[in-house]
Amino acid sequence: MNEALRKPLDGIRVIDLTRVLSGPFCSMLLGDMGAEVIKIEPPGKGDPVRAQGGIRDGLSWYFASFNRNKKSVTLNLRSPEDKTLLERLIESADVLVENYRPGVLAGMGLDGDTLARLNPRLVTCSINGFGSTGPYADRPAFDFITQAMSGFMSVNGAADQPPLRSGQPITDLVAGLYAAFGVVNALRARDLNGQGQQVESAMMNGILSFMAYLASEHLLTGAIPARTGNNHPLVAPYGLFRASDGEVAVAASNDMVLRRFMRTVGLEHLLDDPRFDDNPKRFARRNELNTLIDGQMVQDTQAAWIERLNGAGVPSGRVQNLAEALADPQVLAQEMVIDVAHPGHGTVRMLGFPVKLSGTPCEARLPAPELGQHNDEILGPLR
């Protein structure tokens, strides 16, 4: 890293009207890339997440982990004076991000035309549930609901079990990440065209885009994809196999990998056995095949098989709980768990930076701010 290099979003000021999760995740991604993110919070309690999850030394670690690299300014947006201050801030900014329900910002007097008049170069970004047009534009949204409506739950779960939500708040996070991608693109378009525009990222649209080949198969054939648990809907062998001391996840993703897998477990001959010599046969006799594989794998340990299979080019690993995942030597080597000093609240351990840039790496430049910590710094020059 060359310290003299400017961060990707150096010089970009983001006015952040978001709260809770999808929006703060977006603005954190922008802050991690070097933007100055000014988090606007109501006086008193601020972002509700400040009071959520486990608190240590007066600080929510959930809040800390989604609000690094931000400054906090308190404004009462029902007060005319503070609304004027917000307008001055908007004039000084490059980006405004919000995750209100569509129409709420306009109801506060900040419709698209007003924003464009205040600052024609402003990129505005709305993160919402269903998009700002269409029959559900006004609906309140929540991760669980968009997981249900998008089809995500319909393909998540075991074949003989009901549809299931993800344990991760996935539609919030996908929407936040798409929003950040949209904002940076809109900033590039502004460099080319000289004007800002409106970016919109809806939770429903984001998670739908992740239906991937499930969607293309459905759109081609009309067939409705089923839940298949940990089994691949089309390919065998694939799934969890039993070593002597635990399970090993194996994905024999193509014929070459399949042959390596069967060779490594001492069953390559089965690929010439008329019972198993093509994928449809293997799939039809999946239980029989898996039993034969388990019979080999039970003769050695999980760790030995994972080492041996990966060495042979067969993707494999174990199912780890979150404690194991976050203590995994690879995860630590990738600095995916970092310690950030929060003066007055001790050191907070949090997830690191998922995108690595060799020249301008993301850094925790600022800990999550105290409520209103930057009022003087940011609002002072505007008064």
Place this chain on the structure above:
Amino acid sequence: MNEALRKPLDGIRVIDLTRVLSGPFCSMLLGDMGAEVIKIEPPGKGDPVRAQGGIRDGLSWYFASFNRNKKSVTLNLRSPEDKTLLERLIESADVLVENYRPGVLAGMGLDGDTLARLNPRLVTCSINGFGSTGPYADRPAFDFITQAMSGFMSVNGAADQPPLRSGQPITDLVAGLYAAFGVVNALRARDLNGQGQQVESAMMNGILSFMAYLASEHLLTGAIPARTGNNHPLVAPYGLFRASDGEVAVAASNDMVLRRFMRTVGLEHLLDDPRFDDNPKRFARRNELNTLIDGQMVQDTQAAWIERLNGAGVPSGRVQNLAEALADPQVLAQEMVIDVAHPGHGTVRMLGFPVKLSGTPCEARLPAPELGQHNDEILGPLR
């Protein structure tokens, strides 16, 4: 939309060495934003996905849906002549994206130093399983394996059922989206600093970053998050409730929404009942409470409750299968299903664009290319 406006990535040339899913998703996102994406494929069969999934009129719809807005050039990277052509292409490019295992590109003679010498302004992007440093850097990767190792599966599933993979190839897609975000940021850094850099997005790191508050709670308390199926781990009421003709997903995400929910189902008085007057009590008596709510909701239809609850500001919806989701009026209003003409192969229906930009919207400018369709156009000037 103003037709005269330039797209965000207008003028950006991407050399795309990726295949299958994570990489092609990244390069599609860049193409959707206006980049010229040149997909390099081996002569003969090209990207394996050309032969995967349902085929109509000689075209894989899975391939078509992940390779719009790209051009195809065939190069045999084992031939010195074609490697020279690739180097000429790299000299002409802004971005190079690949999803080989770490080290494979260097093994082809295209290590970081060589790439930087060929083109100091080049942004290179590697999408891989575990990152290019650390003990697992050399491991082959596959979506199922990173779902297993990251902890995703450990929190996905019913409380009394085993850990479960997502039905979506989620770690591929998250890594592809982060990669695209990283590339656009690196292009902005190049605008500021005059030089390219290396971007890296690992499937394991991306999905870890989605552990969100699950990670912050674990890092604070050491507790290992459990699977909770469709129930919220901490909040009640929350989940699926029974209307007369089907279930309704409801998320009473905070006290205000909870009160609206209970009022709408005619049970507001329970919030003053000593059995249910705070969340810990409601959570402890969750089954009893859910039975009371079901008793009210069974008196009307799914559609009526969804209308009524959303109208009252309570996020709610139904669990839709993929056919229902892709025919949902909101999804259609958001143009999340689009038709793209593929000359010689009919019209392909595919997912639309999840990020909406008001001034420079994404468009399907080009259908997925025939193998080598753009050899003359792209390679001609280099020969």
